[in-house]
Amino acid sequence: MNSVSIRYLTSLDLESFISAARAVPYQGVNSDLFPGVEVWIRRDDLLDPLISGNKAYKLFYNLLAAKEQGADTIITCGGAWSNHIHATAAAGARFGLRTMGIIRGERPPLLSATLQDAERFGMQLKFVTRELYRQRNRPEFLELAELDAINSLYVPEGGANLAGAEGIRLLGEVIERTAPISFDQLWVACGTGLTLGSLASSVHRFPVHGVEVLRAGDSIRRDAEHWIAVLGTNRDWRKGSIPTKAFELTNKYHCGGYAKYPNCLREFQQDFEQQSGIPLDPVYTAKLMYAVSQEAIGGRISRGARILVLHSGGLQGRRGFQPRK
């Protein structure tokens, strides 16, 4: 599949969202970067040009909840290059909700491309002290930020709440129904454990492998287990197994930490993009593909395995990195 048409999420209801998710293409990759394994990519970067990747799924039920509650504003927070801030601003503009983005630190003279877009989409940016930003997961945060008078729905950083997890569970259900071949493994990039845990609780036919993109200690594993416990699981094929066995996780490919972009990763990304024609982002999906490549080269994935990799979007974040020399 080489030509892919551009689609837009046009209306905010379950049926339209599921049909958009079902139309996301699966693309086989022919490349010597993955010796001995068959690699396919599910292109959720193509779900919508602006409300892209896993952030679209995390937002879906949050947007519905805002509408149902009669809230007129979504308030959320994130960093200067946040895919979540970008998607939230775009979704608010598309579906008629005001948006406010709480950003750590002082407003810089020149905004990042991400935050420029967000303002262009109509998001109001509110820059807060580091001290205040640190309180962002406390129930009284909006009060502390003096935003409690707004008729709003607060969505935590990254879309990491129950509605977000339920949206990713929907993605897992769609993957089960639309997978074009029977896969042996699903691989995903992890910033937290939400996408991993929610997929592990909804994809029953094959195990989910997470690739940590930052030095996170034990927190991603614990977070994934938390979401599996919250969402529950009905995976028949491992009835009785403990939830910690529902996924695999590797921390070998963070390449030095969050948003670190060493030459080996840059060169890999360049080779991959040239061979496949599929663009990646340096923070998440490049590390994910790099992990699959290294594991295949090292013989740690069994020969002939059919690997599905989730392209979780994030392409707007490419602008935060220097062009290749």
Ligand SMILES: *Cc1c(COP(=O)(O)O)cnc(C)c1O
């Ligand atoms: C946010 C993000 C992730 C990580 O999602 P988690 O649920 O926090 O693990 C992965 N890929 C992309 C492109 C993202 O923007």
